[in-house]
Amino acid sequence: xxxxxxxxxxxxxxxxxxxxxxxxxxxxxxxxxxxxxxxxxxxxxxxxxxxxxxxxxxxxxxxxxxxxxxxxxxxxxxxxxxxxxxxxxxxxxxxxxxxxxxxxxxxxxxxxxxxxxxxxxxxxxxxxxxxxxxxxxxxxxxxxxxxxxxxxxxxxxxxxxxxxxxxxxxxxxxxxxxxxxxxxxxxxxxxxxxxxxxxxxxxxxxxxxxxxxxxxxxxxxxxxxxxxxxxxxxxxxxxxxxxxxxxxxxxxxxxxxxxxxxxxxxxxxxxxxxxxxxxxxxxxxxxxxxxxxxxxxxxxxxxxxxxxxxxxxxxxxxxxxxxxxxxxxxxxxxxxxxxxxxxxxxxxxxxxxxxxxxxxxxxxxxxxxxxxxxxxxxxxxxxxxxxxxxxxxxxxxxxxxxxxxxxxxxxxxxxxxxxxxxxxxxxxxxxxxxxxxxxxxxxxxxxxxxxxxxxxxxxxxxxxxxxxxxxxxxxxxxxxxxxxxxxxxxxxxxx
Amino acid sequence: xxxxxxxxxxxxxxxxxxxxxxxxxxxxxxxxxxxxxxxxxxxxxxxxxxxxxxxxxxxxxxxxxxxxxxxxxxxxxxxxxxxxxxxxxxxxxxxxxxxxxxxxxxxxxxxxxxxxxxxxxxxxxxxxxxxxxxxxxxxxxxxxxxxxxxxxxxxxxxxxxxxxxxxxxxxxxxxxxxxxxxxxxxxxxxxxxxxxxxxxxxxxxxxxxxxxxxxxxxxxxxxxxxxxxxxxxxxxxxxxxxxxxxxxxxxxxxxxxxxxxxxxxxxxxxxxxxxxxxxxxxxxxxxxxxxxxxxxxxxxxxxxxxxxxxxxxxxxxxxxxxx
Numbered sequence: 167x168x169x170x171x172x173x174x175x176x177x178x179x180x181x182x183x184x185x186x187x188x189x190x191x192x193x194x195x196x197x198x199x200x201x202x203x204x205x206x207x208x209x210x211x212x213x214x215x216x217x218x219x220x221x222x223x224x225x226x227x228x229x230x231x232x233x234x235x236x237x238x239x240x241x242x243x244x245x246x247x248x249x250x251x252x253x254x255x256x257x258x259x260x261x262x263x264x265x266x267x268x269x270x271x272x273x274x275x276x277x278x279x280x281x282x283x284x285x286x287x288x289x290x291x292x293x294x295x296x297x298x299x300x301x302x303x304x305x306x307x308x309x310x311x312x313x314x315x316x317x318x319x320x321x322x323x324x325x326x327x328x329x330x331x332x333x334x335x336x337x338x339x340x341x342x343x344x345x346x347x348x349x350x351x352x353x354x355x356x357x358x359x360x361x362x363x364x365x366x367x368x369x370x371x372x373x374x375x376x377x378x379x380x381x382x383x384x385x386x387x388x389x390x391x392x393x394x395x396x397x398x399x400x401x402x403x404x405x406x407x408x409x410x411x412x413x414x415x416x417x418x419x420x421x422x423x424x425x426x427x428x429x430x431x432x433x434x435x436x437x438x439x440x441x442x443x444x445x446x447x448x449x450x451x452x453x454x455x456x457x458x459x460x461x462x463x464x465x466x467x468x469x470x471x472x473x474x475x476x477x478x479x480x481x482x483x484x485x486x487x488x489x490x491x492x493x494x495x496x497x498x499x500x501x502x503x504x505x506x507x508x509x510x511x512x513x514x515x516x517x518x519x520x521x522x523x524x525x526x527x528x529x530x531x532x533x534x535x536x537x538x539x540x541x542x543x544x545x546x547x548x549x550x551x552x553x554x555x556x557x558x559x560x561x562x563x564x565x566x567x568x569x570x571x572x573x574x575x576x577x578x579x580x581x582x583x584x585x586x587x588x589x590x591x592x593x594x595x596x597x598x599x600x601x602x603x604x605x606x607x608x609x610x611x612x613x614x615x616x617x618x619x620x621x622x623x624x625x626x627x628x629x630x631x632x633x634x635x636x637x638x639x640x641x642x643x644x645x646x647x648x649x650x651x652x653x654x655x656x657x658x659x660x661x
Numbered sequence: 662x663x664x665x666x667x668x669x670x671x672x673x674x675x676x677x678x679x680x681x682x683x684x685x686x687x688x689x690x691x692x693x694x695x696x697x698x699x700x701x702x703x704x705x706x707x708x709x710x711x712x713x714x715x716x717x718x719x720x721x722x723x724x725x726x727x728x729x730x731x732x733x734x735x736x737x738x739x740x741x742x743x744x745x746x747x748x749x750x751x752x753x754x755x756x757x758x759x760x761x762x763x764x765x766x767x768x769x770x771x772x773x774x775x776x777x778x779x780x781x782x783x784x785x786x787x788x789x790x791x792x793x794x795x796x797x798x799x800x801x802x803x804x805x806x807x808x809x810x811x812x813x814x815x816x817x818x819x820x821x822x823x824x825x826x827x828x829x830x831x832x833x834x835x836x837x838x839x840x841x842x843x844x845x846x847x848x849x850x851x852x853x854x855x856x857x858x859x860x861x862x863x864x865x866x867x868x869x870x871x872x873x874x875x876x877x878x879x880x881x882x883x884x885x886x887x888x889x890x891x892x893x894x895x896x897x898x899x900x901x902x903x904x905x906x907x908x909x910x911x912x913x914x915x916x917x918x919x920x921x922x923x924x925x926x927x928x929x930x931x932x933x934x935x936x937x938x939x940x941x942x943x944x945x946x947x948x949x950x951x952x953x954x955x956x957x958x959x960x961x962x963x964x965x966x967x968x969x970x971x972x973x974x975x976x977x978x979x980x981x982x983x984x
Contacts, residue, residue, distance in 0.1 A: 437828065443928070444930070
């Protein structure tokens with residue numbers, strides 16, 4: 167799950183009136199500030215998801231200027247801990263006690279409904295959940311969270327229970343408002359007068375739960391998510407431009423075993439992913455370069471864009487596409503996207519393709535017709551053939567040397583018309599089509615394409631919508647003279 | 662009509678309100694459902710009340726739709742993930758008894774809230790992130806089947822109840838049970854046709870969805886199939902994450918589920934704490950890992966297989982079918 171480092175979690179808490187220790191954030195890209203912050207202070211690396219920072223040297227207590235400069239320099243640089251977003255320099259506070267508090271989500275089960283859980287302990291520090299005998303667990307409804315008073319009544323004997331209850335209530339509010347999975351404050355320091363103050367904190371969240379207006383709070387300062395690789399960021403942008411269905415793509419961070427077949431995958435649906443994992447998880451001779459899920463009724467335009475991203479991965483030997491076998495998603499549309507990606511990519515891969523479900527016969531028929539004209543070998547499989555059998559075809563089909571081709575040039579200039587969502591540019595060449603192109607009009611499942619007899623050109627029907635299925639371009643290439651081409655722009659990382 | 666919905670939500674004649682009927686997916690899926698035989702009564706899109714979509718009246722809210730059509734009892738949602746919480750709450754408040762939430766990407770907090778609300782209202786929801794439900798007695802909800810003609814020819818009445826946490830696998834486990842002379846790996850290790858002209862067929866296919874908080878769980882679906890007289894055996898696709906398979910195993914152990922259960926369990930190589938494309942497959946504690954689930958299911962008497970095509974030989978044996 168994506169994690170928020172301390173300095174960004176503090177903003178969520180402060181927004182709900184939770185007191186946090188004074189601190190200043192210095193982003194990684196800006197270098198060591200001149201002059202550096204004045205000691206004494208704590209210098210804390212801000213790495214999403216990092217835990218036990220103190221024991222890993224990611225939190226330094228500095229008491230002089232030299233140590234401050236050194237700590238800033240080291241913790242602002244990439245290290246074995248990964249890329250830091252920056253450092254948070256906090257003032258030391260004289261503490262007379264430490265508490266622990268967190269909110270988590272209990273997913274529920276057969277015996278209980280899902281709910282939030284407030285955890286509190288009058289002890290702080292690492293491992294408190296395991297070691298504390300005084301951990302308070304307070305389940306609560308997300309629709310009717312506990313009042314400050316209700317929290318206070320559950321607290322153990324404390325010197326200032328009202329102030330602690332107010333702080334905990336703020337934590338619960340932030341947890342619900344931002345729909346977080348985890349929100350932890352550890353430790354909460356206690357000042358001499360009993361005032362509690364969050365000293366350190368972290369959060370885990372779901373990207374899907376971040377409201378539009380809150381995105382800035384959840385985005386690193388340099389823009390974009392540093393945890394994502396460039397091609398992964400490209401897919402995120404594809405998703406933003408065309409939100410239809412699921413478009414998931416993550417690259418394998420591990421080193422491929424020597425001599426293993428490196429397989430770029432398009433695994434449609436979570437079940438497809440599981441099927442592939444069950445087939446290859448125990449094998450050292452197959453290295454899965456990426457996980458990708460294209461399913462849930464996405465457009466063929468989007469399938470194409472994600473496929474082009476998958477094909478852009480350096481070092482792949484073969485492409486394997488399979489769902490879990492039977493898709494409600496139109497397999498003919500998907501096949502059109504695969505065909506377009508393989509013929510337009512400068513780095514196509516030999517491909518093993520499994521189509522099953524709606525219009526599967528048309529999908530296979532398409533590849534029966536076009537496979538021989540592609541620059542790479544393609545084998546396509548019916549749903550009855552499972553990945554267990556498909557992997558055996560990898561050695562005869564895969565190619566270890568990189569394949570580079572010059573794909574046919576794409577149309578340039580002003581398109582005949584454009585679609586916004588899913589985004590596409592349509593080019594119609596009337597000189598290649600002397601009669602009414604019934605094959606194009608008939609191929610469009612929604613009636614979006616219309617014929618303007620006066621100007622003898624194609625025009626969009628304002629009463630209908632383009633679903634980005636690629637059937638018109640496919641018909642143009644297979645039944646016409648290539649008089650209609652669709653250009654689907656790609657994020658720059660893909661090229 | 663009855664079917665599985667009678668046992669899932671005490672609904673004998675499903676009469677459906679379609680949320681998002683004026684959108685692209687809502688229109689096309691409504692066509693699919695109706696052609697398959699589902700009784701689509703009305704649609705709902707806030708701000709578009711008064712319109713009609715292919716003869717179906719559209720209302721601004723569920724309560725308006727229910728007022729005009731008091732026999733409505735089921736709702737299917739084709740709305741964006743972020744709109745699911747308010748739309749489903751609207752339907753629950755209006756008193757609808759069964760909801761199908763197809764959207765992927767519903768925040769987990771929202772699913773938790775809906776679960777709580779549905780418990781209060783005495784209603785059931787399927788999903789989120791589900792392809793839906795198909796009953797061979799003549800109705801389907803959601804996306805399952807893709808095209809009505811395909812769905813009609815690929816899902817044929819019979820005695821297997823399919824439960825799945827994956828959309829694709831729910832369709833595969835359903836459709837392959839309806840193919841004559843299906844080839845596949847046999848329990849003795851050989852490969853060939855698993856049955857002849859007489860195929861097992863399916864009573865219903867229930868995709869519970871791939872999210873961490875399902876409305877209808879694997880066990881809820883199993884209870885419905887246990888009560889369904891058509892169903893003789895259950896074919897289940899389970900995976901890591903959540904306690905659903907563990908709950909099923911406990912119910913089998915206790916005798917609450919007594920019909921035979923064949924499980925294709927995914928996630929043998931899934932590591933704990935790693936995000937999955939099915940959000941619900943992430944392992945959050947050791948009980949949710951493959952090994953623990955497999956052990957629990959096998960000890961409870963389920964047949965657990967490691968590849969989906971191995972399911973069919975086991976269901977064939979249980980049903981006494983031979984090639």
